[in-house]
Amino acid sequence: MSRVYNFSAGPAVLPEEVLQAAADEMMDYKGTGMSVMEMSHRSKPFEEIITEAEADLRDLMEIPDNYKVLFLQGGASQQFAAIPMNLMKNGVADYIITGQWAKKAAQEAEKYGKVNRIASSEDKVFSYIPDCSDLPIDDNADYVYICENNTIYGTKYKELPNTKGKILVADVSSCFLSEPVDVTKYGVIYGGVQKNIGPAGTVIVIIREDLIRDDVFPGTPTMLKYKTQADAKSLYNTPPAYGIYICGKVFKWLKKMGGLEAMKERNEKKAKLLYDFLDQSQLFKGTVVKEDRSLMNVPFVTGNEELDAKFVKEAKAAGLENLKGHRTVGGMRASIYNAMPYEGVEALVAFMKKFEEENL
């Protein structure tokens, strides 16, 4: 077995010890004589898996009792519909556009009500987070929507928007569990797990209880109604059981690593190594304004497309995988999620140094 350093934006690197434990338990989960994949979702062993996963997540994020934790399917893209379907009472919502995913979320919400795009950073290819201290929040807005970490563009809100008392809804897919979070500041925090937590196919929605309503948008599918899922504790139908099992193992790994404070330190240290190198490099350049830089996704360019392509190719040959940037930004992107070890970023920076010497 030879593992690479995998800088994929998602699905992405997972902790080796989690994968190893999953492999070890594949044929026989803890003496049950079966794989977790083969287990009834109504069985006692699976009930323990999902209950512990939720309890560990609540511990890690210090989720208050008046918030529900839902393990759902369909990814963030399905939540783009579920959120307005469930939360629009007045039929109005304010969206802050900081990248492709916020944009898509806003487009989808327009099917269900009036959408105000109250700020955007599209003028500069989403390379910054707009000033959100005094935005024109609609008096009737049912919520204010953000994508908190922008995977493609490498930006992150360092301060949450001033929503002037309105509910904040945040897609945290690419910064989930990367640092401590004050859940009470949000009405809904949600994200696909396939970047920082587990395998694709599970989306976690953390929602304040009073926002779970019965009088949703007419025609809302039962499966997309938060009330259905909350009442059934995510077991209205068969959940993505194996994915939830892997997420649970990652939660335990995070607790063992010291929790979200420790992850934040570790992530800052990794990001600093890469950003410090970029800031002094003659060849490579970060694409994001410094104060809005993500700890998770680091896009950079040489300014020369051919050289970018050469870099990605040679990096791959050196065991540094998936460094190609998104087509809308070009160049490179290193996603350095929780499970990326410091050594992976060291190896990347050492490779970049060598490449710079050879190609400048």
Next chain:
Amino acid sequence: MSRVYNFSAGPAVLPEEVLQAAADEMMDYKGTGMSVMEMSHRSKPFEEIITEAEADLRDLMEIPDNYKVLFLQGGASQQFAAIPMNLMKNGVADYIITGQWAKKAAQEAEKYGKVNRIASSEDKVFSYIPDCSDLPIDDNADYVYICENNTIYGTKYKELPNTKGKILVADVSSCFLSEPVDVTKYGVIYGGVQKNIGPAGTVIVIIREDLIRDDVFPGTPTMLKYKTQADAKSLYNTPPAYGIYICGKVFKWLKKMGGLEAMKERNEKKAKLLYDFLDQSQLFKGTVVKEDRSLMNVPFVTGNEELDAKFVKEAKAAGLENLKGHRTVGGMRASIYNAMPYEGVEALVAFMKKFEEENL
């Protein structure tokens, strides 16, 4: 490692060699240096996985070129909404009610149009399939809906309904790939994979191309629109990648076993062993009329609740797991899907014999 015989109705037993291969590849899939869980869904190795999975499924089921194969999320329950949202043009559909899942599908469809329940077997706890040779099909019906194998009640359509020219839509979750099927008789065949194919979290929809429309029910979420998913080849957003990978391995296993004709023979042989025993037993009795018996789900009772409970408990102690029947039928249920070996049914029948001797 000690494996049990797992008679769970779903999630359910998977082929041991598939699980073993998944365990072996967990840390490093075919020299990529990463797990399939860590792999970008846009990467070449995953593209190969999903492309091969679809090709193998097409081979197995002989799916004509004018049908699309979609790998989706949300289970059958989400399809209960997606089907009427996508297929109702006239806003009318006919449902045949042969169990809880058909009933739920009909209820959900009522959100989107007029639902005619044109036949039902609810009068006898769904223990038979109604005569469907001459039903009052609505002239305006956009489709006729069935649940082809009824997991809870253990019935199966041996002949498809006469739809009088209307499109047939079938939920085949619990008989998926258990025997050959003539795809051309259906407009849509779909099912959750967690009974006969793979881990929970993937639903496969096989749909005739001309039924994929742009003018769906107003407010249909983008993710629930078949056109979105068909145009993007199931990669509109991140799919349940690991689940698709396991399904692909099961397809290869099925081909190696001889395909669906061979599975049918094998399944008939297993079911015959159990049904023949039931038919001569003084203690146990099948709950379904003989001509509608499922090859996959076999409910039976002793007629004495305490004895049923004793049976389930002692069977479990003997390594025969998950034999408790659904609460609406009571008694026991043995689900003997593709991956259940003949030896598992032999062990069950031997145990039943012994139990009968001891308790009659």
